[in-house]
Amino acid sequence: MNTALRPEDWSVMVPPAAAASAALHGALLESRQRWQDLAGLAADLVFETDNAGRFTFLWPDVALGHRAADLLGRRADSLLLGAGPNPFAQHRTMRGHRVWMADAQGQPRCLALSLAPLADARGGHAGLRGAAHDVTAQETAAASAAAGLRRAALLDSLAEAVRHAGTAREALDFGLAGLRDALxxxxxxxxVPADPLPEVAATTMAVPPALLQHTAATLLAGEDWLTSPDAQQPCAVLHHHGRPPAASALAAWRDPGGRAWDAEDLAVLRSMAAMLGAVLGFDRMQRELERQASTDPLTGLANRRAFLDALESRLRGNAGALVFLDLDNLKPLNDQHGHEAGDAALRATARLLRGTAAPGxxxxxxxxxxxxLWIAGADQAAAIARARALLDGAAQQPGDRAPRFSLGLAAWHPASGESAARLLARADAALYDAKRHDRGGWRLAGAGP
Structure with missing residues (x-):
């Protein structure tokens, strides 16, 4: 006899109350799954708190790296980072409120919170129901973009100050002052590299000696240098790797105990190191060209143009005396021993002039x-004493290739009103007189007008 039940017989065998209960249970399971699916699509975390702000429910089982079971009973605001307002202490509805909370590793995570208050049977506050969406990536990207915009605006402002400077030196001063204030x-x-300590080409204040000492080796090697975050005084040295004389480094420092450098600070410093390094390189090369244009390459003394320009300014000051000096034996030296001997005599004469020169x-x-030679503050007696010192110095030079020369002297006083051209003519005439009558000696020109 076949006793198997057919499907059409099930409704006869299952009591109506049990069938209804099974149908209700299935509907509840389906509703719960639907709720979880919708919550999972809408939020990364859903929760409830009691009236003391403690978690009473969390979903999913792992939230921000924390096990939900470990967070139950813990105050929600214990995860907050920073000193901003506590959203869990608010008894009102809010949507999209952004807060920073700590994950299980203690790392900051940004959450967009939506909260709704819960009420008890008497209408009192019973807690909060909330949902949170992890927006750390978006917040970090937005902060990075904002930092980039701030950095670009700052660099534009600093570059504008540099561009509107009248000279390279002013550009360096404006750029360093602006950088100091901005950071x-x-x-x-x-x-700039030098031995034993770096040369300070431009600065807003005295560079700390310890920074110069520490930077000496790294600067010569072209290495950037940063203090560690726990250092007592944050310092940074960042290079502009130009070719000498354009090689340089930007140094910046904060007061002891000051804030350590962050990524944005370092990005600005690196950009300014390149900008100000280029300005400094141009300034140094320009100065070198000017030096070469105003210097005699053989002796290292000023050349004719540089001397005449300087003499005009000297004649607007105190009294002085002019000394013309002419080598008597340059042609014989060149003819007998070659031009190298003549050049040696010229360099020896330059050394004598430097050796007897005084400040000014x-x-x-x-x-x-x-x-x-212009002798600052000299009268006739002082000019004569200087001429004798030069002649004595030449006489003490050993050998037959030592320089021998004649001198013409002319004293000048501001009250005379004599021009530079007239003063030069008097000294030249005195020199001509010395060479004509007594080579190897000196002559003093008559008084000026």
Whole structure:
């Protein structure tokens, strides 16, 4: 006999109450799954708190790296980072409120919170129901973009100050001062390699000696240098890798105990190191070209043009005396021993002029075998004493290739109103007189007008 039940017989066998209960249970399971699916699509975390702000429900089982079971009974605001308002203490509805909370590893995560208050049977506050969406990636990207915009605006502002400077030196001063103020530095400076300590090319204040000492080796090697975050005084040295004389480094420092450098600070410093390094390189090359244009390459003294320019300014000050010097034996040296011997005599004469010069004096090679010397504050007696010292110095040079020369002297006083051209003519006439009558000696020109 076949006793198997057919499907059409099930409704006869299952009691109506049990069938209804099974149908209700299935509907509840389906509703619960639907709720979880919708919640999972809408939020990364859903929760409830009691009236003391403690978690009473969390979903999913792992939230922000925390096990939900470990968070139950814990105050929600214990996960908050920063000192902003506590959203879990608010008894009102809010949507999309952004807060920073700690994940299981203690790392900051940004959540967009939506909260709704819960009420008890008497209408009192019973807690909060909330949902949260992890927006750390979006917040970080937005913060990075905002930092980039701030950095670009700052660099544009600093570059504008540099561009509107009248000279390269002003551009360096404006750029360093602007950088100091923008980053909250105690000081900023441009350094160039030198031995034993770096040369300070431009600065907003005295560079700390410890920074110069520490930077000496790294600067010569072209290495960037940063203090560690726990250092007592945050310092940074960032290079502009130009070719000498354009090689340089930007140094910046904060007060002891000041804020350590962050990524945005370092990005600005690197950009400014390149910008100000280029300005400094141009300034140094320009100065070198000017030096070469105003210097006699053989002797290292000022040349004729530089001396005449300087003499005009000297004649607007105190009294002084002009000394013209002409080598008597340059042609014989060149003829008998070659031009190298003549060049050696010219360099020896330049050394004599430097050796007897005092602060404020100015010596130059006027051209060929002629030299000229301005003696600041000298009267006739002082000019004669200087001429004798030069002749004694030449006489003490050993050998037959030592320089021998004649000198013409002319004293000048502001009250005379004599021009530079007239003063030069008097000294030249005195020199001509010395060479004509007594080579190897000196002559003093008559008084000026």
């Amino acid at each position: 909250g530095c105690a000081g900023a400076a441009m350094l 004096d100015l010596a130059a090679r006027f051209g060929g075998d002629e030299f000229i």
